[in-house]
Amino acid sequence: MTETQAPFRPKLPASFPGRLTTGYEAFRDGRYPTENERYKRLAAEGQKPQIMIIGCSDSRVSPEVIFDAGPGEIFVVRNVANIVPPYTPDGETHGTSAALEFAVMALNVRHIVVMGHGRCGGIMAALDSRDPLTPTDFIGKWVSVLDETAERVRCDHAIAPGLRYTALEHEAIKSSLKNLLAYPFVKTRVEAGALALHGAWFDVAEGELHVLDRDSGDFTVLSGTLAP
Template identity: 90%
Template structure:
């Protein structure tokens, strides 16, 4: 009797998360055999994604899952509250800006999507007055990029308190799209028609993607077919 492939592989250290072990085994025995030629081609030729997605680190909103993307199809950077910081060439370390530069200049992506989502903890941290989680308050400093947008939403009395979080999730996407245009290498490509910017918001509870209409400023549900 032939043993399953997974039983023939060396066991990982017991301290390694079991969920990741079983997930990796499922990938190696299931998905990888059907896509091994793609992986080999990507290894030999390099990646050439046409789309970059700037999303939130939240575990519920993986772009690869939401867009049913295969390896090599989308270039993804994720951070708390899917923020694009302003262009700041000050010689300091800037992870999101570095990923943006690589995607646009090295990979020559044709589309950038900033995707927010419902029930975002980073947006809640920006809107609420809370004690920092640590003395360094990395989160507070990061979401302060949205201070101007947050204050505008907070002071808009036409927005009911229950909808204020969703409103800021939407407005934060627009703010990040505005910040993208502060990067010279982004703006020049947008103006040349070589790059398009898009905004989106994912409803976690309903599994629906809402896409920003730049003319109206509203978000519209992207139609999709649900299985019966």
């Protein structure tokens, strides 16, 4: 750096986001007092969740909210379009694969749920990838994992044009479940009966959870009681 160059100092917001401040205050005044013993136990004993959920980063589909989960109950990793990438032990950094390895090998989870959702922007990017985001864009590269699946949906004339996004949302879940079995530590435990894999799709507009029937390949609404 020359004498005339000043060090780069990024301008940061003057204060922490107000929405997060008020939310934290509500947590400390409301939820935390009723669950402080659980937090203390989790701090002392560590986490032991039985379920891992691989969900989308979309702000409308928080697994903890949808499943009314308390602290320590589910291990969640979220990424664009809830993708499980292919097993690629190439020495590079792989965030979702690392979380999967930790959940299975260290936490010994018994269930892995791949959960997609309606109106997914990542799925839209994958289906429209003939003229997508720029070739050097992170999202374009990430959703290219779904290229073959998206092409099958495009070429399936039995699918009405207006239903293709939903069709790909469903097929992407199945693709990720298939990719999961390429991970040796997942496949071994599934074959031993120590780990079960599940697919689910959340309808944002209706608040309905659709669960994949692995035998039929169909998604059906999970029954639940709604207050009148």
